[in-house]
Amino acid sequence: MFFRSKRSPEDRPDPAELEKRLAALGDRETACQSAIQTLLVLLKNFALELDELKSADFRSQVTEFSEQLPGLETGDQMRRAMNKRSQRFEAFIERQNTYLLEREAELRKVITLLSNAMALLNRENAAYHQQILDQGTNFERIIALDDLRKIKTSLAEEVRQLKSMVEQKKQAESQQLNSLSGQVEVLRDELEKTRDENRRDPLTGIFNRRAMDEYLTSLIDGNRIRRKSFSVLMLDIDNFKVVNDQHGHLVGDQVISAMAGACVDILREDDFVARFGGEEFVAVMPGASLRAAGKRAGNLRQAVAGTRFSLPVDDREDYLHLTVSIGVTDFRAGDTRQSLLERADQALYQAKAAGKNQVVTL
Numbered sequence: 001m002f003f004r005s006k007r008s009p010e011d012r013p014d015p016a017e018l019e020k021r022l023a024a025l026g027d028r029e030t031a032c033q034s035a036i037q038t039l040l041v042l043l044k045n046f047a048l049e050l051d052e053l054k055s056a057d058f059r060s061q062v063t064e065f066s067e068q069l070p071g072l073e074t075g076d077q078m079r080r081a082m083n084k085r086s087q088r089f090e091a092f093i094e095r096q097n098t099y100l101l102e103r104e105a106e107l108r109k110v111i112t113l114l115s116n117a118m119a120l121l122n123r124e125n126a127a128y129h130q131q132i133l134d135q136g137t138n139f140e141r142i143i144a145l146d147d148l149r150k151i152k153t154s155l156a157e158e159v160r161q162l163k164s165m166v167e168q169k170k171q172a173e174s175q176q177l178n179s180l181s182g183q184v185e186v187l188r189d190e191l192e193k194t195r196d197e198n199r200r201d202p203l204t205g206i207f208n209r210r211a212m213d214e215y216l217t218s219l220i221d222g223n224r225i226r227r228k229s230f231s232v233l234m235l236d237i238d239n240f241k242v243v244n245d246q247h248g249h250l251v252g253d254q255v256i257s258a259m260a261g262a263c264v265d266i267l268r269e270d271d272f273v274a275r276f277g278g279e280e281f282v283a284v285m286p287g288a289s290l291r292a293a294g295k296r297a298g299n300l301r302q303a304v305a306g307t308r309f310s311l312p313v314d315d316r317e318d319y320l321h322l323t324v325s326i327g328v329t330d331f332r333a334g335d336t337r338q339s340l341l342e343r344a345d346q347a348l349y350q351a352k353a354a355g356k357n358q359v360v361t362l
């Protein structure tokens with residue numbers, strides 16, 4: 001049987017028209033293919049380059065799909081190919097979003113931490129504090145940036161500024177510290193000077209009675225722990241009243257100073273020489289036995305007796321001849337500072353009583 005079409009010849013598509021429509025369809029398909037390829041390239045570029053996101057795998061999936069596309073002839077083939085990959089693509093995009101959110105949260109934490117630490121470190125410095133707050137604001141501005149590369153560049157700049165601020169602060173603090181330690185040094189020197197001045201006799205510059213009391217006490221205390229012999233010498237200028245009466249107090253003062261110098265020169269370096277008061281001197285001789293101390297006292301007496309003390313007279317040279325009396329004793333078990341000095345004084349008294357210019361050991 002032969003069936004005829006019910007369509008009239010006018011209804012039949014015009015082959016030229018059909019050809020035109022087919023050409024348009026072909027053009028549309030090419031355009032679609034090209035649009036899809038462009039989107040796939042954008043999708044690849046959108047992926048961050050990170051191992052933990054498996055970006056390389058994602059990119060190769062996209063490339064594979066993009067190469068496969070031209071060979072897919074039917075819509076059905078395309079749908080199947082797309083379904084196969086869409087889950088993987090979506091999973092990657094999800095991973096990347098989560099990653100970015102986590103990094104942002106971490107950045108915020110770090111920034112808060114940095115700002116707090118800086119603010120804490122420099123609480124006392126208002127200007128510095130303000131700088132840190134500004135820095136915190138800058139960090140917040142950076143977070144608002146969408147582009148990770150920009151964030152990186154801006155963060156590097158902020159970190160550089162922070163470093164330079166901290167460096168400046170360090171320098172300022174170090175200068176402050178230097179200036180403070182300089183001041184402390186000056187104060188320490190002044191304290192040392194004052195302490196030393198309190199221990200010196202202003203007229204002669206040798207130790208005063210207070211310093212000698214302290215020294216004797218420390219020696220006696222030390223002797224309780226470990227026995228170590230020492231002796232004490234008490235010296236008085238003979239007939240000193242005459243010097244004052246004949247030449248005046250000023251000359252008297254100069255004679256006292258000269259006598260102090262003679263004692264220091266003639267006695268040993270580690271002997272402790274002090275002005276005890278008036279024209280009286282005490283020397284403490286560590287390590288010296290009574291015999292040795294008596295011998296040294298003899299040398300001193302002799303040296304003074306043989307010295308001409310020059311007088312400050314206007315137009316002519318004049319000299320004074322002086323003598324000294326010396327009492328010597330040594331430290332004995334049970335001695336106190338007072339008992340020791342009293343015995344030395346007794347010895348001196350005996351030397352005076354025996355005619356002066358002599359040494360008595362007791």
Ligand SMILES: Nc1nc2c(ncn2[C@@H]2O[C@H](COP(=O)(O)OP(=O)(O)OP(=O)(O)O)[C@@H](O)[C@H]2O)c(=O)[nH]1
Pocket residue numbers: 236237238239240241242244248249250251252253256277278279352356
């Ligand atoms: N220039 C001066 N004289 C002082 C100082 N301290 C005490 N004198 C004087 O020293 C004199 C001591 O006189 P005395 O105690 O009689 O002793 P002295 O004349 O040395 O007689 P003897 O000790 O017995 O030899 C007094 O005239 C005091 O005024 C002082 O710092 N400077």
